[in-house]
Amino acid sequence: MDALLKEIAERIGPANVLVGDDVTARRVDWLTGAPCRAGAIVRPASTDELAAVMRACHAARQPVVTHGGLTGLVHGAEAAPEELVISLERMSAIEAVDPVGGTLTAQAGAPLQRVQEAAEEVGLQFPLDLGARGSCTIGGNIATNAGGIRVIRYGMMRQQVLGLEAVLADGSVVSSLNHMLKNNAGFDLKQLFIGSEGTLGIVTRAVLRLQPPAPDVQTALVACPSFSALTGLLGHMGRALGGSLAAFEAMWQSHYRLLTEESGRHPPPLATDAPFYVILESLGTDPDAHAAQFSRALEAALEEELIDDAVLAQSTQQRHGIWAIREDIEGLIQALSPLFTFDVSLPIAAMERYVEDLEAALHRAWPKGRLVTFGHLGDGNLHLSVGVGVSDPATRAAVESLVYTPLAELGGSVSAEHGIGLEKRDFLAVCRTPEEIALMHTLKQALDPQGLLNRHKVLPHGAG
Amino acid sequence: MDALLKEIAERIGPANVLVGDDVTARRVDWLTGAPCRAGAIVRPASTDELAAVMRACHAARQPVVTHGGLTGLVHGAEAAPEELVISLERMSAIEAVDPVGGTLTAQAGAPLQRVQEAAEEVGLQFPLDLGARGSCTIGGNIATNAGGIRVIRYGMMRQQVLGLEAVLADGSVVSSLNHMLKNNAGFDLKQLFIGSEGTLGIVTRAVLRLQPPAPDVQTALVACPSFSALTGLLGHMGRALGGSLAAFEAMWQSHYRLLTEESGRHPPPLATDAPFYVILESLGTDPDAHAAQFSRALEAALEEELIDDAVLAQSTQQRHGIWAIREDIEGLIQALSPLFTFDVSLPIAAMERYVEDLEAALHRAWPKGRLVTFGHLGDGNLHLSVGVGVSDPATRAAVESLVYTPLAELGGSVSAEHGIGLEKRDFLAVCRTPEEIALMHTLKQALDPQGLLNRHKVLPHGAG
Structure with a gap:
């Protein structure tokens, strides 16, 4: 790797090739705090520099791992000592904002929050929002097709991207910086790079769609007497509010009671x-x-008995108080530690039975085990928190099997919004057919035949 | 082809292999009425039958052209005598509607209007809408990523598709019938087949997202004093109406005056x-x-002088009267015949100058030539109608050059919503880079190495 690093240092400057402590000081996993183990971290400042880096890596058959804001949850940023990390931290500019067309052009390393602020400065909004907004980057949001709390209203990251630019494994630059809502001139290549977790190319810039602001926020917490009332409420609120329903966040009693009465946290x-x-x-x-x-x-x-009781937030403080229950991951960790968390999706109509069956199965295996359930119900997305007292690999595997296996029959997914990374790679076949996985390998082979980009992530290297 | 047709007839029944007059009686182009010239038309009834047909075609290296509702505008349905047409007309079932999850599953041959009606029957809506709704099919809408008149509010067809199933060139079936809004388990394969005009696979079924109904329609026609007022109005209406603005259809004076006062048609x-x-x-x-x-x-x-005058539709009849001006293609044909029509997109801020320059260039070349402009302004999409008195191929090429060439510098597109087909294939390079076109060929080569599916469409066969 030394000769390659020397070549790269000549191109992008020695200060931008980090080795030793500068590498291990970086945490690749914010949950575990695991240090970066890569051979080096390189920090190109532009698409041209990144293209030169990839041309050199391609010639040397050097595998790379791309780093954005390091806020992922599926070990997508992990790198082995023989791998090189490419960090986009120096490519963080917001290059242009077009208030007439409603577009914003940013480099991939721009933090989500900076993009949101730049949109607000011209009287518009960038609607994608998630807890990691201050650290996560636009490139990471694109590579993982980020979701968040406003998906029913505005869609996932895929819907916010009008155009993008990517560097391929061989260092060639594919620039599709479209600015229009409508462009049917040939294949929509940007779709390849959205949600493929950096395995088909490295996103360098994007043109994002901005939305008119929707400044008035109405928030309520309601109690539902049954699951059928819950799904009835989803339909009712959709009809009654038209396009303005922005969040429908369900908490099973297990979640709400734990974080209020039981723990005394709220x-x-x-x-x-x-x-x-x-x-x-x-x-x-x-x-x-x-x-x-x-x-x-x-x-x-x-009146229709879809809800039993409701409290309407009368102030921003009350609104934050309601959301704090839903977002209190700390409280879940305290109560359930060691904690296993899952991010699954399945048809809404199947959710009640799935959760009941899962809880029963967990109790059979671990009588003191607990399942706590909340999720973006309107999106079909449940976040499951499981505590069974231990967290050794065999227990983890047994819990994963109970959570994931029933999804196959239900047409569900082992990853609603977090992606596959390394963590869920071996469960991909639960929710994707052999033909689908074969086609994923065909795409990987076509775009990255040497397997240089985020190898072992999403798909096993060499298999298929 | 005879041995192959015999094999196919044994699999799907002789009544479903059409030859001779049954082929030529079919019109592949509703504008010109051109007859189908294919060697035969085959009509499978299921995904399994279609897969068997494609396996046979693959073994025989038989190129095929897929037919949906035959309402396309770029000669995508044309077939040569040595080609076989696969019509999805017998695969038109609406298989399932889930009012809780808000999804509808249909076979590719289902007409758009039937899908809209099935959604309404459960109190929801399928929001994609276009003039050809009675004939065009869901499969065609997907293959061409159809747009229409509600794109600012609901997006194009791509945004309505949750899952799909496709048969590949070798007859393998890739079934990605996802029902959830969120599914980040591996590559989002459906994106490959949306908007690639049948060149990468044949769409057989789809899971579509339904929306809550929005039954109250408010419609107005307004007059704007300048282009800057027009773009100011777009921003203003977006802010004032939040998510409910559904159409922003601009008509240049050339269009409005022609179809009202000048022609006396409205x-x-x-x-x-x-x-x-x-x-x-x-x-x-x-x-x-x-x-x-x-x-x-x-x-x-x-009050802000973004508009000079306005008329608000007070009845459905008045609403139809307003839309009739915008949709009077017949009137354009009468006035400008022989008519050249174009479907381009470009950044909104560049539109005024683009239209002015194009009009001047047309007048220099044809002093009596006319340009009539209208379009989905909010989507960056202009429909241009040009009449110069003649329509020979050399004149057509000269007009195309004037319309398309300036788009390269502006970051515009030669096809906003109609697709590329055969008609615009030679202009793809105006708006896509050599690297983009090379990547499109890489995908075509990976999915259809024999070049069997809609060959010569979108991308030139064998080039790249």
């Missing part, structure tokens, strides 16, 4: 004896009309 | 001396609140 805004709770959020423009519409929708839900 | 709802007109449409839920919000937005636009 005062319960509603009594804890309902089977299901939902945080409803709507984004509107005209404050008075929107507030009235939201209240009417809740009143109708009460 | 009474002009507003005086014809403004430089720009826009049809604004908003889709809401609560009729009173939505109507009030729409009126306030229009009043504010008048």
Whole structure:
């Protein structure tokens, strides 16, 4: 690797080739704090520099791992000593904002929050939002097709991307920096790089779609008497609010009661004896009309017995208090440690039975085991937290099997929004057919025949 | 081809292998009425039958052309005598509707309008809409990534597809019938088949996303004093209406005046001396609140001088009267015949100058030539109608050059929503780089190395 690093240092400057302590000081996993084990970290400053780096790596058959904001949850940033990390930290510029066309062009290393702020400065919004907004990058959001809390209203990252530029494994640059909502001139190549976790190319720049602002936020916490009431409520709120329903975050009683009454971490805004709770959020423009519409929708839900009780946030503080219950991962870790977390999706109609069966199976195997369930119900996405008292690899494998296996029959997915990375690679076949996996290998082979880009991630190297 | 047809007839029944007059009676182009010239038309009834047909074609190296509703505009359905047409007309079932999850599963040959109706039957809507709704099929909508009149609100066909199934060139079946909004388990293979015009696989089934209904429609025709007022109006209406703005259809004076005052085909709802007109449409839920919000937005636009005048549709009949001006293709044909039509997209900020320059260039070449412009402004999409008195191939080529060449520098596209087909294949390089076209060939080679599927369409066969 030394000769290659010398060549790269000549191209991008020795200060931008990190080795030794500068590598191990970097944490590749924010949950475990695991250090980076790569042979070196290189930091190109431009697409041209990155293309030169990849041309050199390609000639030397040097495998690389791309780093964005390092906020992923599936070990996608892990690198072996014989691998080279390419960090996009110096490619973080917001290059252009077009308020007329409603577009923003950024380099891949730009943090999500900076993009959100730049959109607000021209009176628009960039609607993708997630907890890691301050650290995660646009390139990482694209590579993992990030989701978050507003997917029912605005879609995942894929829907926010109008154009992008990527460097391929051989160092060639594919620049598809389209700015229009409509462009059907040939294959839509950007789709290849969105959600493929850096295995088909390294995203360097993107043109993002901005949206009109929706400044009035209405938030409520409601209690549902049954799962059928919960799904009825989803349909009712969709019809009553039209395009403005932005969040439909369900908490099973297990989740709501644990983080309020049981742990004492949050005062319960509603009594804890309902089977299901939902945080409803709507984004509107005209404050008075929107507030009235939201209240009417809740009143109708009460009348139709879709909900038993409701509390409407009357201030930003109350709103944050409601969301704090849903987002209290710390509280889950405290209560369930050692904690296994899962991010699955499945058809909404199958969720109640799936959770009940999973809970029963866990209790059979570990009588003191606990399952805590919440999720973006409107998106078909559940986040499952499991604590069984131990976390050795065999236990982990047994829990994974209980969680993932039933998804095959239900048409569910082992990853709703976190991706596959290394963590779920061996479970891909639970939810994708042999023909699908063969086609993924065909694509990998066509774009990266030497297997240089994020090897072993998503798909096993050499298999297929 | 005879041995192959015999083999296919044994598999799918002789009544489903059409030859002779049954082939030539079919029109492959609804504008010209050109007859089908294929060697035969085969009509499988299921994915299994289609897979068997493709396995046989693959073994015999038989090129095929897929037929949906035959409403395309870029000669994508043309077939040569040595080619076999595969028609999906017998695969038109709506297989399932899930009102809880908001999904509909259909075979590729299902007409768009039947899908819209099936969604309405369960109190939801399928929002993609275009003039050919009665004939065009879901498979064709997917293969061409259809657009239409509600793209600013709901996106193009790509955004409506949750999962799909396709038969590849070798007859293998890739079934990705995902039902969830979120699924990041490996590469999103369906994206390969959306918008690639049948060149990478034959779409057989799809899971579509349904939306809550938005039954209250508010429609207005407004006159704008300048292009900057027009773009200001787009931003203003987006902010004022939030998610409910569904159409922003601009007509240059050339279009509005021709189809009202000049031709006498439609009474002009507003005086014809403004430089720009826009049809604004908003889709809401609560009729009173939505109507009030729409009126306030229009009043504010008048006060801010973004518009000079406005007429609000007070009835369905008035609404149809306004749209009839925008949709009167017959009127354009009458006035400009022989007519050349174009479907381009470009950044909104560049549109005024592009149209002015194009008009000047046309007048220099053909002093009596006319350019009539309208389009989905909010999507960056212009439909240009050009009449220069003649339509010989040399004239067509000269007009195409004037229309397409300036798009390269502007970052525009030679096809916003109609696709490439045969008609625009030789102009692909105007708006896609050599690296992009090389990557398209890489994909074609990986998925269809014998070049059997819709050969010569989109990309030249064998080049690259």
